[in-house]
Amino acid sequence: MSTNRKPIENLKPLTSLRFFAAFMIVVWHSVMFYPWFAGVPSFLTHGVSFFFVLSGFILTHVYTSKKPSGYFGFIRDRLARLWPVHIFALCFLVMFVRPDAITFDGEGLFAKSVQLALNLTLMQSIFPFDKIMFSWNAVSWSISTEVFFYLAFPFLVIGIRKNWAIKLLVAIFISTAFVFAMTAFSKTQTGQEVGINMFYAAYSNPLFRGVEFVLGMSLWVVWDKYIRNYEASYLVWSAVEIVAVLFAAWWICYGAEHAISYLGDFESPRLMANTMGSAWVFAILIGAVASGRGVVGSILSNRVLVYLGEISFSIYMIHQVLLKVFAYSFSKDLQVTPLMYFSALLFLASASYLMIEKPAQRLLRSNKKPKEQEVATQGAQLQNVS
Template identity: 40%
Template sequence: MVRSGAPADARGRHLDALTSLRFFAAGMIVLGHAHGLWGSFGIATNFSLAQGVSFFFVLSGFILAYNYPHVENELRRFYRARFARLWPLHIVAILLLPLIAHTWNTADLSSPRAFCVFVANLFLVQSWIPFRNVYLTLNGVAWSISTEAFFYLAFPLAVLGLRRSYALVLGVAAVVTLFFIWMVVHFQIPISETDTGINSMGLLYVNPLARLFEFVLGMTACAAYKRISEKQRAISTEGATIDEFVMLAVIAISMHITPRLPWVQVLPGNWAAAFQYYSVKSGSAIVFAAAIVVFALGRGAVSRALTSRALVFLGEASFSLYLTHTTVLLWFQAHPAIANAPIGPYLYWAACLILASLLFVLVETPMRRLILGKRPSIRPVEA
């Protein structure tokens, strides 16, 4: 029996390892956001945990390309499934803000402006508005699913383009990213995440067009995976395990080095600052694409360990974890006596995981069944 979120390849083997990896990517974001309150044993200061979002974007491209190789023949089902994936939990996560954190997180916005921001969130277009008090208002982390919604819209066109030329589509997406880096430099946009006007966060981190390259990179990785998988190259479990451990080491090295690349030594000041910011947020995208291929192959001990039922469940609940962890964090920030207790961070993680599990079981799963029908077709891991 195929579990929800557990795809089977042409040989009948499930890609559960990718599901489990989603939990670790979400955990990076949770740990990074909680760092200011509890620290992270130096992890957040030595590795760019914000790159967990980049992993999700790359994985999303991989999974959609895997699930829908002929999406033009099933557009209605595709968009129905995408709506069921994003929208119900997104709305529930917003409604949980006043229930858990006792705030709508609208900062100093007037009621009319807050309502407009709510409408933007309702239609998942907030990431197109490059102002902090728009894309980070209400459930701030939802900016990424607004960006993801654009990827869903662009996916059918990307599929058609990639059939003609992977190099061309990847090149166009890369040029679009470079264009926004140029905009930051040319118009002297502040390299900031706190400036209330247009800044680098709005143009290079949140902006859907600037992140499109990562999504297309994931689609390209899927094509590479299929070619490698079809060849069925003989490799021992020991050899594959070494490959997987090497890949994990490369990920760690990349997440440590990319925020520290010496751009200032090779580029003028403004260009160096813009590329530095992009490297901090998205510098490991190519490494993530390679890692997804390696673990999708599932030939080593690490990928097999990732197929444990507990890890797969956590991976399935990772979307709920991602969307609600900042709401739980707001509650702890409002209760410093509990947050500052020795067990404060452990209570935080426990609360996040329990809430995410409940939402996955009681909201995500039944709502998707309701929207898609009693017996929706099983698709691979969702990103």
């Protein structure tokens, strides 16, 4: 990277948004084990969609400002951010969760050993079976999907400022074609014989979910060109940010379900809407608060929220394992409270971030940055969105 490049702008509000995306998933998964949040909207599952849009946005923000250290150096750097915490979560699962509650069990492709191999290599997201996709640490399917986005990103980012619209349209076409093809195949005799389920065939597949990542990339281009330097008062930006937050909250709680009801019995469109129908809402929210020029941006730039955003990847990777620990590895007479669970989760996530995630990044990244090339922590903090 040449030394005359501008430092990468530190978009602190987006670091904090990572925590809220992770928290959406944590709350939803807790309902499977405890009645703490009974009645929460099912569209909290769209927190994963939030991650994918954020990931596309941040990677584009970083790598249009600095040159990656070659294709394989880029992949190595990305894996250095994901794989160590992934391995830590797997070890934590094996050590502290009752053996019969660790993962699915079966024969052939569904054997525990095969599932483990696919998990270790982060390949599980391309297999259209829930017993593989959600095996071992179930949430790791999303970082498996993210790895495939990383493989494509160096090619997608080429000329992104000029051809973002074409790439977004192609991603939409690929996603739509894939889900219609999987829907048709799942109804054939062959599809039924191998147990293909339309939902699981598409849910984690990078070809299907790639539109969310490319939407994030495209959003960055629009934000950089039209929003980033738009002159408006603090009051105006505050109003824009508050409206974006309220709209996102309304959509997750009420709007998404109401909108999807109009799709009736159309299987493929319903699958797409149920899986990633909130991506455009998250794009609006990200575009509104990224610069942090209003009251919401100021709040999201708070040091505590930024730190929670920094440890959000560890929160995401550990949270379901910890739920299993409390639910299956302790006495059933133990009354687990939200305070007990979330205190333990924040402690473990902080330990994982400080003792595994950050040291592993320093050890495994492809090259060392000279001091004059050090940028704000944005690049280091946000590139592990998943």
